[in-house]
Amino acid sequence: MAKTSSPDYNNSVFINCPFxxxxxxxxxxxxxxxxxxxxxxxxxxxxxxxxxxxLSKIEKLIEQCRYGIHDISRIEISNIGLPRFNMPFELGIFxxxxxxxxxxxKEKNALIFDSELFRYxxxxxxxxxxxxxxHQNNPQLAIKKVTEWLHSSSKRSSIPGYKIITTEYAxxxxxxxxxxxxxxxxxxxxxxxxxxxxxxxxxxxKVAA
Amino acid sequence: MxxxxxxxxxxxxxxxxxxxxxxxxxxxxxxxxxxxEEQPKKTIKKAARKSAA
Numbered sequence: 001m002a003k004t005s006s007p008d009y010n011n012s013v014f015i016n017c018p019f020x021x022x023x024x025x026x027x028x029x030x031x032x033x034x035x036x037x038x039x040x041x042x043x044x045x046x047x048x049x050x051x052x053x054x055l056s057k058i059e060k061l062i063e064q065c066r067y068g069i070h071d072i073s074r075i076e077i078s079n080i081g082l083p084r085f086n087m088p089f090e091l092g093i094f095x096x097x098x099x100x101x102x103x104x105x106k107e108k109n110a111l112i113f114d115s116e117l118f119r120y121x122x123x124x125x126x127x128x129x130x131x132x133x134x135h136q137n138n139p140q141l142a143i144k145k146v147t148e149w150l151h152s153s154s155k156r157s158s159i160p161g162y163k164i165i166t167t168e169y170a171x172x173x174x175x176x177x178x179x180x181x182x183x184x185x186x187x188x189x190x191x192x193x194x195x196x197x198x199x200x201x202x203x204x205x206k207v208a209a
Numbered sequence: 210m211x212x213x214x215x216x217x218x219x220x221x222x223x224x225x226x227x228x229x230x231x232x233x234x235x236x237x238x239x240x241x242x243x244x245x246e247e248q249p250k251k252t253i254k255k256a257a258r259k260s261a262a
Contacts, residue, residue: 007216038213046220158211175236182232183224193220200217201226201233 007040009104013150014065015043016090017113018074021188028195029139030069030146032169035199036206037150037159039067045192058090066107067153068094069146073115073137075123088124111149113142140166172202 005011013034017027034041042065047057062068070091077083091112098108112127114120117134120127133149135142147162179198180187190198 005214005216006218011216035215036213038216040216040218156211158213171237178236179232182235183228185224191223193222194224196220197222197224197226197229198233200215201229202237204215 007042009064009066011039012065013039013041013067013069014061014094015041015069016087016094017043017069017071018084018087019043019045020074023071023074024188026071026135026137026139026142028173029143029169031192031195032172032199032203033143033146033165034150035196035203036165036168037147038156039150039154041196043192046196059093062090062094062097063105066104066109067150068108068110069113070094070110071113071135072120072124073113073135109153111146113145139169143169168203168206172199175202 015027015030015034017023017030019027031041042061044054044057044061047061068091070087072087072091074087075083091110094108094110097105098110099106101108112120112130112132113135114132115134115137117132119134120132133145135145143166144162147159147165150156151159176198177187180190183198185194
């Protein structure tokens with residue numbers, strides 16, 4: 001039986017990304033990888049308090065997480081003719097917490113994703129000189145980049161190689177339709193918290209026994 | 210290699226952990242997402258010899 005522990009600051013990863021159907025396969029791969037590396041994923045989707053405004057939730061989550069994955073790739077104009085600024089804005093809060101925060105907040109570490117390498121220089125030149133990774137809208141590549149980043153930033157020897165995680169995720173994905181049928185849910189519309197619960201149970205035997 | 214400890218917390222979900230656990234066991238127990246490593250061959254041979262005797 002796997003050991004479990006509550007997530008703390010040093011084990012929590014804030015995910016700042018699009019929450020639409022087009023991004024769901026990448027988001028699922030990110031969640032699986034974070035758990036499999038021994039960390040805990042957090043997003044604004046995890047909170048469900050109607051009395052708390054969205055920005056307060058995000059600030060609180062950023063404060064709770066030492067690590068952050070920020071995907072700024074969604075720059076397309078929406079069908080109402082406007083772009084979305086949420087991801088770059090939340091990245092700015094994360095940078096601000098690291099720069100102006102206390103000792104603990106200064107330990108923050110981020111992985112910034114775009115779909116193409118160096119494209120960000122055309123729309124957010126303030127990030128010139130910052131190491132941004134490209135996932136090319138490919139969940140397998142996102143798994144590789146996240147695994148390598150968590151390994152190098154946390155220096156934990158317990159993190160498996162990305163090829164192991166990629167293989168395991170493929171097997172997990174293959175089993176997801178049957179799992180959804182058993183649970184009576186739609187495999188294409190699994191809420192964030194439910195998906196996290198499924199991953200937690202599925203990888204239990206893979207982590208500390 | 211150091212062990213990884215699974216981080217978990219009670220989240221607000223529309224499905225129960227018990228139901229998920231049961232479904233996961235049913236789907237992945239014998240499937241390709243096998244959770245436990247195989248026993249080393251040497252141990253299996255020794256056990257087989259013992260049972261044959």
